[in-house]
Amino acid sequence: MTRFWQFHGGIKLNGNKNLSSEQPIAKANLPQFLILPLLQHIGVPAEPVVKVGDKVLKGQIIAHCQANDCHLKMSVPLHASSSGTVVAIEPHSVPHPSGLKANCIVIETDGRDEWVECNSITDYTTISPMTLRQHIAMAGIVGLGGAGFPAHMKLKSAGIDTLIINGAECEPYITCDDRLMREYPDDIVTGAQIFRHILGGTQHCIIAVEDNKPAAYSALLQSAQGRVSVVKVPTLYPTGGEKQLIHVLTGQEIGKAQLPADFGIVVHNIETTRAVYRAVKAGRPLISRVVTVTGNGIEQPQNLEVLLGTPIQVIIDQCGRKPDIEQLIMGGPMMGFTLPHDQLPIIKTTNCLIISSTPTLATQQTAMPCIRCGACAQVCPVNLLPQQLYWYTKAKDFKMAKNYHLFDCIECGCCAYVCPSYLPLVDYYRYAKAEIRANEQERQKANLARNRHEFRTFRLAREKAEKLARHQSAAAASQPDKKIIIEAALERVKAKKTHPDSEEKPILEESLL
Amino acid sequence: MPFKLSTAPYLHQANSVAIMMRQVLYALIPGIALYVWFFGWGIVIHILLTSITALSCEAILLWLRNRPLRLFLTDNSALVTAWLLGSALPPFAPWWISVLGTAFALIFAKHLYGGLGYNPFNPAIVGYAMLLISFPGEMTKWPYLASLSGHYPGIVESMSIIFTGQPLGEITLDALSGATPLNTMKTQLNNFHTVTEIKQNPIFSYYGAKGWEWIGSTFFLGGVWLIYKRVITWHIPMAIIGSLLLISSLFFILDSDRYPSPLFHLFGGGSAMIGAFFIATDPVSAATSNTGKLIYGTGIGILIYIIRTWGGYPDGVAFSVLLMNIAVPLIDYYTQPRVFGY
Numbered sequence: 001m002t003r004f005w006q007f008h009g010g011i012k013l014n015g016n017k018n019l020s021s022e023q024p025i026a027k028a029n030l031p032q033f034l035i036l037p038l039l040q041h042i043g044v045p046a047e048p049v050v051k052v053g054d055k056v057l058k059g060q061i062i063a064h065c066q067a068n069d070c071h072l073k074m075s076v077p078l079h080a081s082s083s084g085t086v087v088a089i090e091p092h093s094v095p096h097p098s099g100l101k102a103n104c105i106v107i108e109t110d111g112r113d114e115w116v117e118c119n120s121i122t123d124y125t126t127i128s129p130m131t132l133r134q135h136i137a138m139a140g141i142v143g144l145g146g147a148g149f150p151a152h153m154k155l156k157s158a159g160i161d162t163l164i165i166n167g168a169e170c171e172p173y174i175t176c177d178d179r180l181m182r183e184y185p186d187d188i189v190t191g192a193q194i195f196r197h198i199l200g201g202t203q204h205c206i207i208a209v210e211d212n213k214p215a216a217y218s219a220l221l222q223s224a225q226g227r228v229s230v231v232k233v234p235t236l237y238p239t240g241g242e243k244q245l246i247h248v249l250t251g252q253e254i255g256k257a258q259l260p261a262d263f264g265i266v267v268h269n270i271e272t273t274r275a276v277y278r279a280v281k282a283g284r285p286l287i288s289r290v291v292t293v294t295g296n297g298i299e300q301p302q303n304l305e306v307l308l309g310t311p312i313q314v315i316i317d318q319c320g321r322k323p324d325i326e327q328l329i330m331g332g333p334m335m336g337f338t339l340p341h342d343q344l345p346i347i348k349t350t351n352c353l354i355i356s357s358t359p360t361l362a363t364q365q366t367a368m369p370c371i372r373c374g375a376c377a378q379v380c381p382v383n384l385l386p387q388q389l390y391w392y393t394k395a396k397d398f399k400m401a402k403n404y405h406l407f408d409c410i411e412c413g414c415c416a417y418v419c420p421s422y423l424p425l426v427d428y429y430r431y432a433k434a435e436i437r438a439n440e441q442e443r444q445k446a447n448l449a450r451n452r453h454e455f456r457t458f459r460l461a462r463e464k465a466e467k468l469a470r471h472q473s474a475a476a477a478s479q480p481d482k483k484i485i486i487e488a489a490l491e492r493v494k495a496k497k498t499h500p501d502s503e504e505k506p507i508l509e510e511s512l513l
Numbered sequence: 514m515p516f517k518l519s520t521a522p523y524l525h526q527a528n529s530v531a532i533m534m535r536q537v538l539y540a541l542i543p544g545i546a547l548y549v550w551f552f553g554w555g556i557v558i559h560i561l562l563t564s565i566t567a568l569s570c571e572a573i574l575l576w577l578r579n580r581p582l583r584l585f586l587t588d589n590s591a592l593v594t595a596w597l598l599g600s601a602l603p604p605f606a607p608w609w610i611s612v613l614g615t616a617f618a619l620i621f622a623k624h625l626y627g628g629l630g631y632n633p634f635n636p637a638i639v640g641y642a643m644l645l646i647s648f649p650g651e652m653t654k655w656p657y658l659a660s661l662s663g664h665y666p667g668i669v670e671s672m673s674i675i676f677t678g679q680p681l682g683e684i685t686l687d688a689l690s691g692a693t694p695l696n697t698m699k700t701q702l703n704n705f706h707t708v709t710e711i712k713q714n715p716i717f718s719y720y721g722a723k724g725w726e727w728i729g730s731t732f733f734l735g736g737v738w739l740i741y742k743r744v745i746t747w748h749i750p751m752a753i754i755g756s757l758l759l760i761s762s763l764f765f766i767l768d769s770d771r772y773p774s775p776l777f778h779l780f781g782g783g784s785a786m787i788g789a790f791f792i793a794t795d796p797v798s799a800a801t802s803n804t805g806k807l808i809y810g811t812g813i814g815i816l817i818y819i820i821r822t823w824g825g826y827p828d829g830v831a832f833s834v835l836l837m838n839i840a841v842p843l844i845d846y847y848t849q850p851r852v853f854g855y
Binding site for chain 2: 007008011013172243247253254255256258325326327328329331333334335336337338339340341342354358365366368369370371372373374375377378381382383384385387388404405408413416417418420421422424426427
């Protein structure tokens with residue numbers, strides 16, 4: 001594994017990581033209320049198994065996967081991050097770009113932080129992969145790099161020969177994985193081996209670290225002792241993207257329609273690996289995560305181990321809130337999103353909070369027309385032509401945008417970063433994608449309606465035809481009947497005329513009797 | 514307290530259209546300085562004229578089109594057009610040539626198509642081509658090299674020539690000006706002289722034409738600096754130079770008496786270098802994918818040779834660029850790069 005591949009483009013960014021990378025991970029304060037959204041991962045929300053008024057212990061399952069089967073539905077259970085009382089199960093604002101509310105369980109903490117009984121596994125090698133996977137699912141572990149893909153879903157494919165632990169952490173400002181690698185290298189190496197065991201012993205197991213984190217690299221190298229390979233990859237945004245990292249390490253290009261598992265590759269994040277280690281070795285479910293709290297809007301940028309559900313407000317206060325905060329970003333400065341206020345909880349996918357008092361981050365420039373300089377195409381890691389995508393999106397020629405591989409765009413923001421005209425290019429692509437999806441839905445709906453209408457017309461016509469046919473056949477059937485009746489009647493009349501007495505008398509007699 | 518909402522990315526490179534355009538202007542300065550050294554101050558006066566005209570036209574048209582004045586007047590794009598056109602004009606051309614060409618470029622080639630970013634043709638080249646077709650007399654009268662004519666036109670004399678058509682003192686304009694080396698080569702070849710005979714003329718030098726070879730080389734270095742600064746990529750200039758070199762070498766090897774050397778094509782005038790690095794690379798009107806740029810540049814290089822060798826004009830840079838501008842949408846459509854994972 002000495003050779004690296006290089007994806008197209010990419011940009012060198014000023015990391016700004018030393019704001020927060022040199023202080024050890026500290027514990028965040030226990031908040032008065034914990035707000036725990038039922039959906040903190042990609043998939044189906046968990047279903048509450050507690051009622052308002054219930055006492056809960058730290059680590060207790062408070063919402064479970066639907067149908068209690070995490071394997072069928074893409075879902076994981078949710079645990080109480082601290083002991084206390086459930087005070088509400090209701091819609092609450094959550095950190096999501098949409099700004100919509102979602103169902104949350106609110107716990108008022110009792111300050112005792114009392115743990116539920118944990119069942120730890122001392123020797124994971126004696127446990128079957130199936131059981132371990134179930135154990136990880138029950139611990140509520142999802143991809144902690146930001147996507148929130150349930151971790152056990154990426155542990156069940158057979159035929160995996162390469163396990164990659166993603167320690168690239170390529171976005172500026174974020175240092176939570178860096179700190180974890182420096183402080184808990186043994187946990188991460190053991191976590192990687194647990195993954196390996198579950199995947200049936202992969203041939204390769206690589207922990208990849210960008211070369212701007214030498215301390216993390218040497219710490220891991222020391223812990224690994226040759227059990228797993230630790231490699232330094234060149235610092236280049238977006239190396240930390242799953243498919244980009246795979247390309248750098250293996251040369252495999254995985255298109256939008258394929259999954260890494262199709263190529264025998266699985267990628268897990270550093271903190272996910274550590275969460276798995278803790279779930280297995282200590283039996284602790286995922287109830288906290290390390291969050292990088294940084295930016296020029298706070299006095300003390302640092303990494304905090306935060307209980308899930310802690311309001312962001314509490315975190316900012318702990319780090320020394322400055323009075324002039326202008327913007328609050330969740331995630332990195334390249335792919336994160338802004339939050340409208342700080343009364344929102346930390347969730348499983350919150351890896352970083354950037355609190356800024358402008359103008360370091362926000363760009364104030366007015367957008368100019370595109371001059372087609374192509375700087376965007378030179379940096380696009382997917383090798384798209386962003387200038388053409390922009391052109392067609394602006395002209396609402398979505399068909400052409402699709403032809404230019406719009407849906408392969410990973411929204412990394414490299415194009416917008418270099419654009420001399422300050423065009424919000426990623427916004428245009430998101431808009432085009434949404435429009436195309438909406439159009440497709442619209443078309444499907446229209447198709448459905450048309451089919452329904454056509455079927456109705458057909459059905460009515462058929463019913464009419466059937467009715468007609470029935471009438472005709474009925475008419476046809478009744479026609480001979482009538483004839484027979486008439487004939488019979490005529491016969492009788494004839495008979496009467498010829499034998500006036502012989503037929504009527506007996507009947508009369510019978511009736512009299 | 515509500516925070517400000519906006520969309521990612523929240524970082525941006527310290528770059529802008531105005532900075533890119535300014536870098537193009539910087540890259541032109543050394544070449545222009547050498548121009549002044551060899552041919553006098555005429556080029557500077559023309560650049561001043563084209564700049565003033567360009568900014569005025571830009572302002573009027575922005576106002577007529579209801580566009581923000583400040584934003585677009587400070588983007589330096591009108592100045593780039595002005596400087597490129599100013600550097601392409603003969604230093605002794607009358608003042609109205611500059612004004613007319615620039616106004617045509619800005620009004621017809623730029624703003625009638627929608628302004629910055631929407632012009633299918635390079636405005637400076639459209640202005641130049643219009644002047645070349647309409648006023649061949651004024652556009653082909655070039656000053657002799659000062660070292661050859663023994664007369665260096667200073668600022669005052671250049672102004673006198675440009676505004677009144679008369680040099681200072683007893684000399685006539687005709688005594689100071691004549692055809693360019695490229696033009697001389699073409700007419701003499703048409704008169705059945707061999708390249709070796711033609712090169713006896715003192716205006717030619719070993720590898721190009723006296724003075725011009727230095728101007729061309731300086732524009733080349735300016736262009737290399739633009740590549741280094743990532744204002745342009747290497748594809749278009751290298752494709753133009755490469756294809757021109759290749760096709761001229763081929764004919765030069767076949768018959769070096771009828772076809773001038775590849776170096777003469779590159780350094781016999783300033784046009785090849787300024788065209789390759791500054792004009793053909795105008796991003797708005799050029800092909801956009803890297804493969805497309807190579808095709809576009811190769812097309813220009815070959816067309817330059819065809820027009821110079823068999824066409825009616827001694828130089829073909831302007832028409833080659835315009836012809837390839839037409840082909841850009843087609844080139845762009847068929848040269849999409851291979852997307853990751855396909």
